[in-house]
Amino acid sequence: MQLVRLERRGDVAVLTIANPPVNAIGTAVVAGLASAIDRFEADRSYKALLVHCDGSTFVAGGDIGSFDDPGFSAAPFNATLDRIETLDRPVVASLHGSVLGGGLELALACHWRVALPSTKLGMPEVKLGLLPGSLGTQRLPRVAGIKLALDMISTGRNISAQAAKDAGIIDEVSDGVPLETGLAFAQALISRGGAARRISTLIIPPGGIEADFFATAANDARTKKSFYPAAAAIVQAVQASTLPFKDGAAVEARLFEELRQSRESMALRHLFFAECEAAKVPGLAKDVKTRPITKVGIVGAGTMGGGIAMNFANAGIQTVLVETSQAALERGLGMMKGNYEASAAKGRLTTQQVSQRMALLTGSLDYAALSDCDLVIEAVFENMELKKQICARLGQVCKSGAIIATNTSTLDVDVLAQATARAQDVVGMHFFSPANVMRLLEVVRGAQTAPDVLATVMQLARKIGKVAVVSGVCYGFIGNRMAEVYMREAEFLLMEGATPSQIDGAVESLGMAMGPCRMLDMAGIDVGAKTVIEYGKAGGLPPDPTYRAVVRRMFELGRFGQKTGAGYYRYEGRKPEEDPETARIAKELAGTHGIAQRSEISRQEIIERLLYPLINEGFKIFEEGIAWRPGDIDVVWTAGYGFPDHKGGPMFYADSLGLGVIADRMAHYAATRGNAYGYWTLSPLLQKQAGERKQLIDSKAGTS
Numbered sequence: 001m002q003l004v005r006l007e008r009r010g011d012v013a014v015l016t017i018a019n020p021p022v023n024a025i026g027t028a029v030v031a032g033l034a035s036a037i038d039r040f041e042a043d044r045s046y047k048a049l050l051v052h053c054d055g056s057t058f059v060a061g062g063d064i065g066s067f068d069d070p071g072f073s074a075a076p077f078n079a080t081l082d083r084i085e086t087l088d089r090p091v092v093a094s095l096h097g098s099v100l101g102g103g104l105e106l107a108l109a110c111h112w113r114v115a116l117p118s119t120k121l122g123m124p125e126v127k128l129g130l131l132p133g134s135l136g137t138q139r140l141p142r143v144a145g146i147k148l149a150l151d152m153i154s155t156g157r158n159i160s161a162q163a164a165k166d167a168g169i170i171d172e173v174s175d176g177v178p179l180e181t182g183l184a185f186a187q188a189l190i191s192r193g194g195a196a197r198r199i200s201t202l203i204i205p206p207g208g209i210e211a212d213f214f215a216t217a218a219n220d221a222r223t224k225k226s227f228y229p230a231a232a233a234i235v236q237a238v239q240a241s242t243l244p245f246k247d248g249a250a251v252e253a254r255l256f257e258e259l260r261q262s263r264e265s266m267a268l269r270h271l272f273f274a275e276c277e278a279a280k281v282p283g284l285a286k287d288v289k290t291r292p293i294t295k296v297g298i299v300g301a302g303t304m305g306g307g308i309a310m311n312f313a314n315a316g317i318q319t320v321l322v323e324t325s326q327a328a329l330e331r332g333l334g335m336m337k338g339n340y341e342a343s344a345a346k347g348r349l350t351t352q353q354v355s356q357r358m359a360l361l362t363g364s365l366d367y368a369a370l371s372d373c374d375l376v377i378e379a380v381f382e383n384m385e386l387k388k389q390i391c392a393r394l395g396q397v398c399k400s401g402a403i404i405a406t407n408t409s410t411l412d413v414d415v416l417a418q419a420t421a422r423a424q425d426v427v428g429m430h431f432f433s434p435a436n437v438m439r440l441l442e443v444v445r446g447a448q449t450a451p452d453v454l455a456t457v458m459q460l461a462r463k464i465g466k467v468a469v470v471s472g473v474c475y476g477f478i479g480n481r482m483a484e485v486y487m488r489e490a491e492f493l494l495m496e497g498a499t500p501s502q503i504d505g506a507v508e509s510l511g512m513a514m515g516p517c518r519m520l521d522m523a524g525i526d527v528g529a530k531t532v533i534e535y536g537k538a539g540g541l542p543p544d545p546t547y548r549a550v551v552r553r554m555f556e557l558g559r560f561g562q563k564t565g566a567g568y569y570r571y572e573g574r575k576p577e578e579d580p581e582t583a584r585i586a587k588e589l590a591g592t593h594g595i596a597q598r599s600e601i602s603r604q605e606i607i608e609r610l611l612y613p614l615i616n617e618g619f620k621i622f623e624e625g626i627a628w629r630p631g632d633i634d635v636v637w638t639a640g641y642g643f644p645d646h647k648g649g650p651m652f653y654a655d656s657l658g659l660g661v662i663a664d665r666m667a668h669y670a671a672t673r674g675n676a677y678g679y680w681t682l683s684p685l686l687q688k689q690a691g692e693r694k695q696l697i698d699s700k701a702g703t704s
């Protein structure tokens with residue numbers, strides 16, 4: 001199929017890019033553009049050139065995959081943009097869909113721009129650790145002003161067609177078919193003798209902004225986004241738009257190339273594709289028929305049930321919550337209303353939207369209210385017996401073909417599926433608290449989960465704005481199973497004399513959003529303790545009396561974290577303060593269990609003991625086929641647990657550290673701390689890859 005066509009429509013040459021699925025600009029498209037421009041230049045019978053795209057969107061950016069090519073260069077595309085801009089007859093871009101990155105840069109090199117009302121425009125390169133590398137940092141400020149340009153490029157946010165018109169980025173918003181609206185605009189231009197307009201010739205008026213504007217922006221980038229080199233580079237590149245165009249272009253080119261080769265950008269580009277891959281279910285045909293979901297039921301209107309319900313109301317799906325008492329039901333509905341009203345107070349929702357969403361949320365004390373739901377999710381607290389009873393009732397009450405989902409965070413989905421007596425309809429949907437905010441959704445496929453159930457839930461996840469990752473059945477699935485070993489070492493370190501802030505500070509210095517102690521204090525030490533206790537009942541705990549001794553002691557003492565004002569930290573409101581009581585508890589436990597305390601525990605040791613077992617567990621999860629791809633594990637930990645995305649997630653980070661380093665340090669801790677319970681035993685895959693000096697990405701392990 002021809003990626004770029006040039007066809008005649010009267011005295012307008014129509015250049016069509018057809019490179020599904022998003023018309024990304026790669027070398028072949030650039031070559032097609034160049035030859036189309038050659039033909040347009042040679043044929044003087046054309047009075048104007050119209051640039052548009054086939055498919056669902058105008059160009060949505062440069063081909064991200066091509067940025068890893070050693071020989072990549074933005075120069076050919078940039079030279080083509082210069083040719084377009086210097087054409088001596090008017091060039092019109094007709095825009096639709098998501099006009100992003102290189103797509104918007106292509107549009108800005110044209111002389112005129114018309115867009116459908118639903119068009120979104122943006123420069124999201126910063127989300128990939130990059131900056132616009134095809135003159136976007138030079139043209140956008142010239143046409144939209146420095147401030148809006150810097151805001152759009154620094155945040156990567158999209159703007160609407162109307163906002164783009166108001167800002168002078170596009171010339172007209174008109175509904176219809178992009179080809180026809182573009183042709184109409186071009187023909188009108190020809191008949192009124194419209195000229196070519198070249199943004200690169202515009203001069204940014206000096207003095208148009210505060211004298212310290214860029215200095216402030218640069219300082220903000222350096223202090224608030226210190227893990228993201230693109231933030232400061234973007235300020236420099238946009239500031240260079242105040243120079244002559246060619247000089248600014250040279251600054252942009254240098255900075256783009258530096259960022260393209262940065263570890264941070266490689267990590268973020270890896271995550272972009274990992275998120276796309278995570279949505280795919282190996283072996284499942286793309287066109288498998290999904291089950292319609294028009295009404296959802298939630299059992300339990302507590303923190304999780306209410307948060308889960310809000311996701312569906314936000315997507316316009318009717319949702320009924322079932323509780324055991326009117327008081328609990330009203331508490332749940334009231335909490336949701338309060339959340340919406342808080343969003344409205346911040347201007348994120350209108351009062352009308354609050355009412356619309358609340359109208360979609362109803363409550364009942366009777367399971368019969370679930371009988372017409374297409375999907376029912378149980379979201380009661382983590383107790384296997386209770387969940388089995390509820391699943392058995394749902395197996396009876398839910399209509400034929402309804403999907404039954406459990407929000408369990410660690411329990412065996414297959415056991416719950418059996419309890420329903422319709423295991424083929426059952427799947428795990430593990431939301432992360434707060435469920436209406438956290439993007440991650442672990443979709444747990446049971447042994448008998450029907451393929452169309454999996455496909456339906458994966459499709460529904462996108463609709464409610466979640467990043468879904470499929471997990472097999474094991475204790476804690478992907479995220480919590482890895483978090484378990486991470487918390488294990490955190491608590492050993494506490495008993496050995498490290499403080500919560502030393503432990504949290506160590507991993508937060510790498511970019512973790514929140515260290516283990518603050519994380520569990522927020523999620524609730526009682527929640528953490530109960531999962532450990534349940535796991536013990538299921539026979540899953542190592543026969544190690546010191547295992548998670550701290551969280552169990554905290555639970556006994558009623559120190560549940562933020563919710564009780566004390567946990568690993570003491571809380572004045574939400575602010576964590578070191579609590580001498582925690583050190584006393586840890587010291588007492590150390591004494592009970594004969595654990596030697598140390599006054600000095602290095603930051604490096606804390607980082608290694610927290611992250612290397614976590615990575616090792618990720619290797620096991622991959623080689624056992626619990627996760628289909630290492631990237632799935634990276635998505636879980638960056639979208640659900642605050643692992644730094646500029647490090648690409650734990651598995652990408654392992655490869656960048658070097659598997660040999662991890663293997664050596666695991667062996668060191670096995671030797672110095674003892675390995676009676678296998679805490680430091682390497683996964684066979686990690687052992688193999690490290691031994692062969694290979695990376696994880698070189699392995700073909702795991703099962704599809």
Ligand code: T1G
Nearest residue numbers: 022024060061062063064098100101102124132133134276
């Ligand atoms: N390059 C390569 N592949 C891309 C791509 C891109 N820019 N955008 C999407 N895809 C693939 C994606 O991997 C998936 O593939 C399929 O398209 C559908 O994507 C030069 C340097 C456009 C809003 O960052 O935000 O331009 O899995 O499932 O939900 O200076 O894709 O099907 O095989 O996400 O409808 C800037 C990234 C690049 C836009 C559509 N542009 N893409 O969402 O589909 S850098 C971006 C998106 C740049 C210039 C700089 C979204 C979308 P597969 P999808 P969607």
